[in-house]
Each structure stands twice: as C-alpha cells, then as structure tokens.
Amino acid sequence: MDSNQFREAAVASIDESERHVVSKVEPGYLRKLLPDAAPEDGEAWADIQKDIEVKIVPGLTHWQSPNFLAWFPCSSSFPGMLGEMWSAAFNGAGFNWICSPAVTELETIVLDWLARAFALPECYLSNGSTHGGGVIHGTASEAIATVMVAARDKYLREATSHLAPGSEELEDAIALKRSKLVALGSTATHSATQKAAMIAGVRFRAVPVRAEDGYKLTGEGLRKAITEIRAKGLEPFYLTVTLGTTDTCSIDDFDSITAVLAELAPPGPGELWVHVDAAYAGVALICPEYQHLSQNLDKFHSFNTNMHKWMLTNFDCSVLWVRCRRWLIEALGVSLAILRNDYTDSGLVTDYRDWQIPFGRRFRSLKIWFVVRTYGIKGLQAHIRKHIGFGEMFAGLVKTRQDLFEIVTGPRFALTVFKLQGKEIEGATLEDQNAVTKTLHDVVNAEGKIFLSSTVVGGVFAIRHCPSTPFVEAEHVKHHFQVLVEAAEKVLSRTNNTKI
C-alpha cells in the first residue's frame, strides 16, 4: 500500500459515509463472507486489500462523517492518524522507563502541557506541590476503574493504619472494612462508575438527579445519600461527579457538593475521593470562557477527559490526572525480579504501569503531541468554538418549529436534546408521546442520511443531536434539521391519522 492507495481508500471511505452514515448490514453478515478457518498458505496483500473494501467497509459506521450525530463523537485528524502510525512503527511494550524512555517522558510532558492548557490547578502537574501528574489510559472507563481502586485502597489504608503492616490481622480488617464500602454516582453518571464498582468489588449507589435541577447532582442530594448509607452501617468512600453528562451534558453542582463534603467528610482520613468525569466536555476547558470550571478542581482528587472524543486524537486516548500519584502506585504497583532495573530502582523515573490496570502500553503520547503542535492552542480553541456555535445554531433552528419540536435540554457543549411535540400529540400520555419521538428516531436512522442516538431523561424519550465531528459545517447542520423536519412532519401526520 503506498500513499496514493491510502489516500484513495480514505476518500472512498468518506464518499461512502456521505451516502449512508450508519452501516446497513444485518447481524452475521460477515460470517457468510469469510472462510471458517485461517488459510494454510499465505495470501497476497492485493487479495486482502480487496476484502477490506468489499467485505469490511460495508460493515462500518462512519464516525468521521458530518452526519454522525450519535452518542459523542470519536474524532480523528491527520496528525492523530500519524501518531498512531509512528506508534505502530515504534512498536514496543513500554511497561517501564527503560523499555523506551521517550514513551514515558513524552507522556509526562504532554500531560503537563494539557493540564496547563485546561487551566487545571497546579496540584495536577507532574512537578506540582502535591506530587500529582497525568497519565494516558485507553478509555474513561479504565480511568474511573483505576481511580476507584486507588480510592478504595487509600480509604482502607487510612482506616487501618493502626495495625501492623503485613499482619493477618490487617488483612482481615481490610477485607471486612471493604465489605462495607459504597461508591457513589448520580443517576446521570455514565455506567462506567457502576462498572468500576463491580470491578473493584464494592457497593454502588446512584443519587437521583431531578429535572428541576437541570439533571445535576447537588449537595443536598449527596447529603441525603451519605446520611442514609451511613445509617445502615455502610461507608461511602468515593464519588464520581460529571462535567458534561452522557445524556444531556449537564455539569454537577461542584460548589454545593464541595460544601456538603466539607461538612460530612472533611479532608483527611475518611474523606470521599471525588473523581471528575469530563470524558466529553472536559476538552472545552482549553477555552478561557470555560476555565472558571477548572478553578476548584483542586478540591477534588482526580480528573479525566477523552482526547479521542472531541479533540481530534485517534481512539483510544483518555487522559487522567491525579492530585497525588502515590495513591495510584500504592494501589497498583507490583514488581517481579525480571522487571528490576537500575533506573526503576533509582526512583528517578516513572513506571506508568503502576498508574494503570494494563501492564504494557503503546506510545500514545505521540498522537497528542502531533495534534497539539499541528493545531496549536488557538486552533483547538477554534475547533471547540465552532461546534459550540453549531449547537446554538441547531437549537435556534429547533425553536423556529415549535409546532414540531421541543428542546428538553441544551444546547450544552454542542449537544441539543429534543423531543417531538405538536397538536397531533397534544394531551397524549407521556408513554404515547415517547413512542412517537422514538418512531421519529427510528425512521431517521433507518433512512440513513444522518445517524442519531436517543436517551430517556426524567421519563422523557428524547433525541440527541451532537454535531462535533471534525468535518461538520453550517450547511450540514441545516441539512440535519431539514431531514428531521421532513421526517417529523411525516411521523406526526401519520400519528394524526391513526390516533394514539
């Protein structure tokens, strides 16, 4: 494959996405096209490449298409792709510093660059006063599982510090105390927090969020949860707060949460570890107009955002910062004779394997380095602001057709969440109204001109429009709206005819 062929394949893929953004294949399509067993003899690359185009591409959903509006984006760019290519060329396992010093050192440096660009408090810098720092994980789920394990072990260590290290008494006390621990999130928190609790072997409670609070977790909700949990003899030790929830991009109420925690679980032993999950919206902190959100992050313990969502860096690339790196290393550090080396023994180097669940690691900092240098801070700010503008534009269009649509939330960080309305369904039950909006969602996705995802907030079935993919322009947003208007008119008129 030379660069021309590469370019052609990329162009073909983009053209295809214009035609049908979501794959139309049926489950099991590929099994019918491929042999049951690997070939005995090697095949020519030309035959393999033909199969990519004929058998794989039809089974792809086109995440880079300007008509991909589902979930959150997974955005790429040429420097992002070059980062993956060089990482592939420099293939290695990277589980300690000497495995390739550049892999470790570039990671520390670009995570410091990003911490500064996002105006994170100095406690998250690698040379900050609390000995914190950043690390690249694959996904926010891994980041959250990792900090929850660290939070659990920090809490247990502090609660058992009076017992002799290495003793059976200590091990028993830890195991018993662990059985009482409760991790917290809200009902709008991404499922990653619940899954992290399942992995870490602790209980999980979701604090309800309410429409009247804008689906934010508040201090009062948290107070009630902590009080109830403690009344049962259980111990809350961890909380995920979200900056940009999955459903609606709401931001939990950091101030009231901080105030309640200061009262119920003040800093020190017994405190709750608070992790800020900013998987999608966190990269917006690169714009000064959002940096008021960074200011109080030093009250919390860790923060993650995904460069692979909105920041043009190939999947996977979730960046995580902790206020004190020792918390990770104490929970996740192990060693073997075979891994010993003078550099690690010297304590002068970072072995990032102790900051994460996996053992080895790819050279993922390259793609961040390439993206940040190619766009510059100003270019990345312009990228974010462009999409924020498209969100406002789309919400503005929606408001021009109140005979068809009602905004449920937003626009927030480019995301607008809306439902159908109109005289055809006036007075219908919530369930019936939900069914009509679901029909719109299904009809539009089946048509395949645009691809949307849905959610349920406060009992309302709603459609999410999130136009923050790399190639989207104002004309596309107008087109999305036109597609939705035509489908909505059709769906509502059919509803009218058949009665609900």
Added chain:
Amino acid sequence: MDSNQFREAAVASIDESERHVVSKVEPGYLRKLLPDAAPEDGEAWADIQKDIEVKIVPGLTHWQSPNFLAWFPCSSSFPGMLGEMWSAAFNGAGFNWICSPAVTELETIVLDWLARAFALPECYLSNGSTHGGGVIHGTASEAIATVMVAARDKYLREATSHLAPGSEELEDAIALKRSKLVALGSTATHSATQKAAMIAGVRFRAVPVRAEDGYKLTGEGLRKAITEIRAKGLEPFYLTVTLGTTDTCSIDDFDSITAVLAELAPPGPGELWVHVDAAYAGVALICPEYQHLSQNLDKFHSFNTNMHKWMLTNFDCSVLWVRCRRWLIEALGVSLAILRNDYTDSGLVTDYRDWQIPFGRRFRSLKIWFVVRTYGIKGLQAHIRKHIGFGEMFAGLVKTRQDLFEIVTGPRFALTVFKLQGKEIEGATLEDQNAVTKTLHDVVNAEGKIFLSSTVVGGVFAIRHCPSTPFVEAEHVKHHFQVLVEAAEKVLSRTNNTKI
C-alpha cells in the same frame, strides 16, 4: 509523509538499532529538549517530523532489533502495522455492534480461526457447546483482571443463589463472602495475577514452586495451599496456571493440578476458576508438536495468549477465550438508556464492551486478520520453529563453554536462562556468584551491542536469552554468544584478580 519517507524512517530506525539496541539517554533527557507549554499557534509537520528523529528516536529502545533479547519480544510485521493503520483510518469507539458491525464480527471470526489454529477444545469456539468465545484485550494483565472479576462474581453468585435477587440481604451476604475470597497463583506466576487480586479486592496467595519440580506449580503444592487457606476459614476461588512462565518458560503441571482440583473443589458451585496464562508461549500451540498441551484445556475456564509478543502482531493484542461467555457478561455488563438499540435488544449481536474493562474499543481484529492471512498457518508455524531452533542453538553454544556458563533452565520456547560459572568463582557463596553474574549482565547491557534481562530463580541470579524477535537469524545468535563470551572472560578474569 509519503511512503518513501515512511520507508526511510523505518530503515533509519533499524540502522540505529544495530548500533545500540537499548536507549542510552539519562532520565529527564526529553524535558530539556521540549518547551514547557504547548504552542499557541500551529506548527508545520516538517518541524514536528524533525523532532521525531532528533528528540524521540534517541529515547527509543529497539524492540524489533535482532539483538533485543530482554523479557519477551514485542514483535511487529508489515501486515501488523497495516492493521494498525487501517484501524486508525477507520477510527471509531466500537462499544457496541452498531458502532461498526465489522469491528465486532471480524473479531469473533478471527478468534475462532485462532482457537482452531491453536487446537483449543471446542468449548472455546463462539458456536461451541458451552457458549464460550474469544475476545481481544490489550494486555494479559487486563485479561487476567477481567477473568478474576468474572470468577469472583460467579463464585459469589453460586454461593448466594438461595437469597432473593436485588435484596439487601443478598448484597450483604455477597460483600461478607467476598471478604473471605483468595485468588491463587504460584511464585513463578506473572505479577499480573497479584495485581488482578488487588484490583478485584480479594486476597492473594502465591504457592511456592521448587527447583526440583522445574519451577512448575504441582498438584501437591496446590493441595497444601488450598488446605491451609480453608483451615483459616478463607475460600480459594481462582487459580492462574501458566504455560510458559516469565522467568523460565516452565509449564505448570496441568495433570496433577486437575486431579487435585477434582478432589478438593470438583466442578460445580464452589469450584475454582482456573485461568491459563500463556501470554508468551501460547502461540506455539499453532505447531502440532505442542498441541498435546491444548488437549485438556477444557478442564479449565479461560485461556489467554498475546499475539503481540511472539506472533508478529503489533502491540497491543492479547487474545482471551472463556468457556462460557455469560460468566463475563454477568460480571461486567451494564447499560444506559443512551446505549440502547434494536440490535443489542434483539440478543443477536455481541457487545464486546461487556467482555472487558474498557468501554470503547479499537478495530484490533484487523491486524490479526492481516497477519494470519499474510503468513498463513504454515508461515506462522515456520516462524515459531525458527526461534525454537535458535533457542536450541544458543543453549548448545552455552554448553560448549562450561568453563564460563551454566544453564539454569531451558531452552524452553526459545528461552535459555543461564549463569556464570568457572574456576574463578568455584566455592564462592551464592551471593558472590550472583554478584558476578549480575556484573556480566550489567556490563553487556552497558556495552549496548545486545540487550538482555535478568531474573532470580531459586535464589540464583540468572540471565535470560530470548531470541524470538522478527529479524533474528542464526548469525545474530552466534554474535550474541560471542559478545557474552568476551564479556564473561573479562568479568571472570577481573573477579579472579580482585578476589570475592
């Protein structure tokens, strides 16, 4: 960057590795070469590319070099790299089937191909009688953490099946029982198992292995451990057995282990989940002469091997099979309204996010597909046999110089573990002998012609020689030996002069 530049960069990297396989930079080298903050304005690619060559390449250790003999290999190939490139081009998050059906379906198909190629029992096929199947994880550590969580929850579910689902009583019973669980490995098991226990929040015990057993875990050792643990009121629920340990590539004694488990923890509720960690050596099962090792794997619960170690597939690519996929999904499956779609609801598709810790996933099956098709089964068998031959050749050379070297273990799966011996250190204490072998190790690595790792087995400090990188040839192996002989003569003669 066009293909010529790419080729040049790759060649330059290989040339560099001939000169110095392990990076010579000092800790902190890169911080001095890069600015403290990201640039405000974008930079030209030419400037970035120059920095790769000037600032990054000197900080790389060359894992593809034929003189890289440390740890286990992390091997690449052109089809492996092409797989990464296409995966980067098809960038997406892949957390469920409709995210890109091809990502899920190709994974199922190539994992079935590999299961057949490795002669795994039919219970590991996606359409096998026990509803098992394979999945791609990043590293063996993730695979082991994942199956340990699944094993923990399977054990707890079975032990509490008499309690009402969703009740507080059930939650309390599970939490209390969890505090008694013990995961087992041996003292030769990779640290990944201990780390998995730390993540899963369970206790860990390493069963000692002995030189007279060839550093294998045996049924008798396991019997003693289980009996002692139970005597303390604790409950063993999980065991890692290893096919090719990290230190010496030993294979645990599957037959005696199976017999002891049949007696102490027979199949059914209360059984121990046995995971087979074959991270390095498992790919050798592609050769019929090793497939007797596959025969009884249906007695165990899961199996993993790393395609990125010895099988030419870019890092990361650890393949994991389970005998029953429901075990994973019950432990790791969660859902959100935003993720709902008709395909998932239909139950006809696989959502691999429920088989793993991360949420999203890359299109990693492409690189397996490309590698297996390009080489064919026969080509991959030849690849493995070539390295097995080099291991035998090296061990043969070592035996010609018994005045300098003694083999500690091997050759096994190309790995030879050896130490210094000779009249100069005859009668010296073990500690002093170890110090001399460590000096040899350090001298050779500092010289930089070849790069080795060391270990300690049965109290003996030993050097590992593992020549299974992609470009190694017989001439290289002779060269490795020559480098070692020259250094050993120097080290021993110095030892002689200064007395130990």
